[in-house]
Amino acid sequence: MRFIPEENITALLLRLSENATVWAPQVVRDTVNTVLFAPWREGAEIETGLYSALPVKGLVLPATERLFSFRYHRAGEREKIEIEVDELRERAAVFAARACDAKALVTLDALFLDGSGRSYNDQHYRARRGALTVITLACTSCDSACFCSSFEDGAAATAGSDLIFYPVSGGFLAEAVSATGRELAALDLFQESNLEKPPLAETAKVELARLGQRLLDKFDDIDFWRRTAEGCLSCGYCSYACPACHCFNIFDEMESDRAGGRYRCWDACMFYAYTLESSGHNPRPEAAHRYRNRLAHKFSYFPLNRGEFLCTGCGRCIRGCPAGRDVRDVIKALGAG
Amino acid sequence: MEELIPIIKKALEQVDVVLGWAQSPAAGVAVPAFFHTPAEADAAVFDSTCAHNLAVYLPRLADKKVGIVAKGCDARSIAQLIAEGAVKRSGVFVIGASCPGMIDVKKAWRCFGFGKQVCDAAGKVAMEGKTVAREEILLWKCRGCRDPEPVICDVTVGEASSEAPAPPAEPAGIRKRFAAMTVAERRQFWQDQFSRCIRCYACREACPLCVCRDVCTIQAHEPGWAGAAVDSPQSWMAQLIRVNHLAGRCTGCEECERACPVGIPLMLLLEEQNDVVEELFGYRAGGEAKPPFLTFDIKNDTWDEER
Structure with missing residues (x-):
């Protein structure tokens, strides 16, 4: 396997920076160790121990994205609209993503890039995803919010990554997963090594057997969901921090009398407005309905439709919940598989 | 604080639910818990990790009779909610807990x-x-705490601490730096801070006084006071609207800042505003005095929180 000495990491990032913005987890200035993926510049310290508050999904599905600009203009008698699609011109590379984040990119790919016609092939997502290189740092330790071992491959998942780094003495073993990864691993910054991969993190596990059905069985028990969701503040953090949540809303914003832009912005099913209909009716009026939907989508509807969970066990929704909710408690409360 | 459990059990004889805390096995700290039955109340804890302000749940439970374990600062939020008519005094049973500082x-x-x-x-x-x-x-608000004793309370639990609260800290770190900034520097500072905002509205949802919640103006598109695009100027504008709606209402519980997942120091805005309100009107939200400026009709006692 290929190996990169620790002292070559800066050189690697500089090499990547030549034609891409390199995103790496860093502590935000003036905060008590709030970690976010941010553009890396030489000298910036990369934080790989703490968990970032947000996943890397923003690099392919940004919190806000201008899809196109529009402008009204008069052509003779008629009003016409001129549209200019915003093109992505920048490449991006992410360094020290976690396996759970990278794996979720594949889930998003299936939704946004499906060639079968079952879902939409999204040009903006395609441009960002095609311009993204993912270097994952495999986890050799975890915290009590992690539960990726519940899912296939756990911390050893390689899906979604181009290159995976395994921390070993003096540097990192590098496993190429894609052609881009192989190209990188062939750089002169890497060398051959016969070191062994380190043992990876074993996290807490949740019982996933028949979970989809267990959720459906409980669907009509609204009192169960009221009890489950009663501490939930109904904010959008868990959705926005989730590497697999992908809901969005689309808005037109006028920027002058005659011109504006169409934006795609993250949306979250925990918000009241998410299902609010123009008639004023809301099919999910209580936090309980919304909480039920969020869980059932992740662990029942999505697996039934697409054969995989909409969760990779990253634990962000547990670590960052302002009300201390733990999704695993709910799964437990649904009873044994 | 073992005496808390029997007090909660006793309260459950006259209320539908008691809001308190239970230990979270995963988090290793206390998290908000809803006790409906005496058996559930056996899980109740109160320690210095009970930072959450449970008053946030009261307007959502306005149709129930609710018991609530409250620290001194939480009690101010309850008092303010009652003063504004969002919660009925007869609908809450306040268990005042002596707070060691969170x-x-x-x-x-x-x-x-x-x-x-x-x-x-x-x-x-x-x-x-x-x-x-x-x-x-310690949380910033706990240093030099002004309200160790609940302003509103039906029963107390725990001995009032004989120790004086930690003295108000000299503004350090970000507070010190911020205080020394020029207006132009502050503008840049906030632009940087709000560039991280993802508009998850955890600040609003964790705020006991942000009672509009589901129909909040900063999430509305008509009128679009704050744009939908999640960028620094729009997020900043949205937050300033929230902050201004809390003028004379914010009790300084720090929940918005605690809830913020990306670490935006929201209390810098609210502390400044609270100081101005106190200086101009001699009023601190959450006391006995009638709020000097209510931006809503206090006679309307039917808060239409969407449920």
Whole structure:
């Protein structure tokens, strides 16, 4: 396997920076160790121990994205609209993503890039995803919010990554997963090594057997969901921090009398407005309905439709919940598989 | 605080639910819990990780009779909600808990790792063998606490601490730097801060006084006071609207800042505004006095919180 000495990491990032913005987890200035993926510049310290508050999904599905600009203009008698699609011109590379984040990119790919016609092939997502290189740092330790071992491959998942780094003495073993990864691993910054991969993190596990059905069985028990969701503040953090949540809303914003832009912005099913209909009716009026939907989508509807969970066990929704909710408690409360 | 459990059980004889805390096995700290039955109340705890302001749940439970374990600062929020008519005094049973000062759990987690058991004794906070001085890890509001005793209370639990609260800290770190900034520097500072905002509205949802919630103007598109695009100027504008709607209403509980997942120091805005309100009107929200400026009709006692 290929190996990169620790002292070559800066050189690697500089090499990547030549034609891409390199995103790496860093502590935000003036905060008590709030970690976010941010553009890396030489000298910036990369934080790989703490968990970032947000996943890397923003690099392919940004919190806000201008899809196109529009402008009204008069052509003779008629009003016409001129549209200019915003093109992505920048490449991006992410360094020290976690396996759970990278794996979720594949889930998003299936939704946004499906060639079968079952879902939409999204040009903006395609441009960002095609311009993204993912270097994952495999986890050799975890915290009590992690539960990726519940899912296939756990911390050893390689899906979604181009290159995976395994921390070993003096540097990192590098496993190429894609052609881009192989190209990188062939750089002169890497060398051959016969070191062994380190043992990876074993996290807490949740019982996933028949979970989809267990959720459906409980669907009509609204009192169960009221009890489950009663501490939930109904904010959008868990959705926005989730590497697999992908809901969005689309808005037109006028920027002058005659011109504006169409934006795609993250949306979250925990918000009241998410299902609010123009008639004023809301099919999910209580936090309980919304909480039920969020869980059932992740662990029942999505697996039934697409054969995989909409969760990779990253634990962000547990670590960052302002009300201390733990999704695993709910799964437990649904009873044994 | 073992005497809390029987008090909650007794309260359950006359209320539908008691809001308190229970230990979270994963997080190693207390998290909000709803006790409906005496058996559930056996899980109740109260320690220095009970930072959450449970008053946030009261307007959502306005149709129920609710017991609530409240610290001194939480009681101010309850008093303010009652003054504004969002909660009926007869609908709440306040269990005033004597507060030792709350630990900034996120701060501890980020220094020691999520889920580490917090041990708080003898002026030191220990997590897995590592120890820090207590005042270093207290929430900012707990330093120089002005309200150790609940302003509104039906029964108390715990001995009032004989120790004086930690003295108000000299503004350090970000507060010190911020105080010294020029207006132009502050503008840049906030632009940087709000560039991280993801508009998850955890600040609003965790705020006990942000009672509009589901119909909040900063999430509305008509009228679009704050644009839909999640960028720094729009997010800043949205937050300033929220802050201004809390003028004379914010009790300084710090929940918005605690809830913010990306660490925006929201209390810098609210502290400044609270100081101005106190200076101009001699009024602190959450007391006995009638709020000097209510931006809504106080005679309307039917808060239409969408449920």
